[in-house]
Amino acid sequence: MTKLEPRPDFPDERSVLSNTLLVSNMILNQALNASSFSWIRLVYETIDSFGEFLGTGSNDYNIKFYNLAKLVEQGEEISQDQTTKKGK
Numbered sequence: 001m002t003k004l005e006p007r008p009d010f011p012d013e014r015s016v017l018s019n020t021l022l023v024s025n026m027i028l029n030q031a032l033n034a035s036s037f038s039w040i041r042l043v044y045e046t047i048d049s050f051g052e053f054l055g056t057g058s059n060d061y062n063i064k065f066y067n068l069a070k071l072v073e074q075g076e077e078i079s080q081d082q083t084t085k086k087g088k
Contacts (some may be wrong), residue, residue, distance in 0.1 A: 018054055025051060042068055 025047055032040055032047075046064035053061050 021050075021054060039068070039071065042071070 028047060029044075032043060042064065046061060046068060049058070049061035049064050052058045
């Protein structure tokens, strides 16, 4: 329509996606820092392995997602607060 060519220095979509994922991981980390849920360690491990995927391409994050899914499948209440469990 405008017959304008794309800018030659426009970033590749992979870098845009990578930056978006990085920022969302940073926001998620900040939110988790305020949490005391029992499943937090598994979430942090998943985030770390996902960050490794972004840096190296390692697919180890699949194992962490699988472990989290297994907890849910087994009926584990992954959102129960640790302070509630201590009071019982």
